[in-house]
Amino acid sequence: MAKQQVPTKIDPFLVARIEESTDEMHPRNAVIETALRRYFDLVDEARVQLRQKFTDNELRLVLDACNGMTGHPQLMWAEVYDAIQLHQTDIKWQVDGSIVVQKVRALSNLELYALEEAIQRFWAHTDLVEMDALDNAFA
Numbered sequence: 001m002a003k004q005q006v007p008t009k010i011d012p013f014l015v016a017r018i019e020e021s022t023d024e025m026h027p028r029n030a031v032i033e034t035a036l037r038r039y040f041d042l043v044d045e046a047r048v049q050l051r052q053k054f055t056d057n058e059l060r061l062v063l064d065a066c067n068g069m070t071g072h073p074q075l076m077w078a079e080v081y082d083a084i085q086l087h088q089t090d091i092k093w094q095v096d097g098s099i100v101v102q103k104v105r106a107l108s109n110l111e112l113y114a115l116e117e118a119i120q121r122f123w124a125h126t127d128l129v130e131m132d133a134l135d136n137a138f139a
Helices: 012-020 028-053 056-065 073-087 098-105 109-124 130-137
Strands: none
Touching: 012 028, 028 109, 056 073, 056 098, 056 109, 056 130, 073 098, 073 109, 109 130
């Protein structure tokens, strides 16, 4: 498959990080492509592993609580906590809310990024049957 040109603007901090790895043997586009490939490989693996750390209903609570959340995945636990306190999502999904909050708080940054990706994938496919959307989000 031919490579596709994708014009984009990148934060100056990220440009500086890219330039640290750029030289004659590793042009900027190759560095960016490699970094993205590594990121997706890591996040894909972590996303699959998350399915083993949470029950389906615990994941449903997190998906419900974090619908529309953008950025700052390190604060995801607070979104879950607020949803439980304000909307009783733990009762809705029949789970122990304090355990779900503890599980989210215990996640590594990589796992939080993977969970953020899964949430985006889930809500991007509202056309799917709920269980299929859940499977797709964590596949």
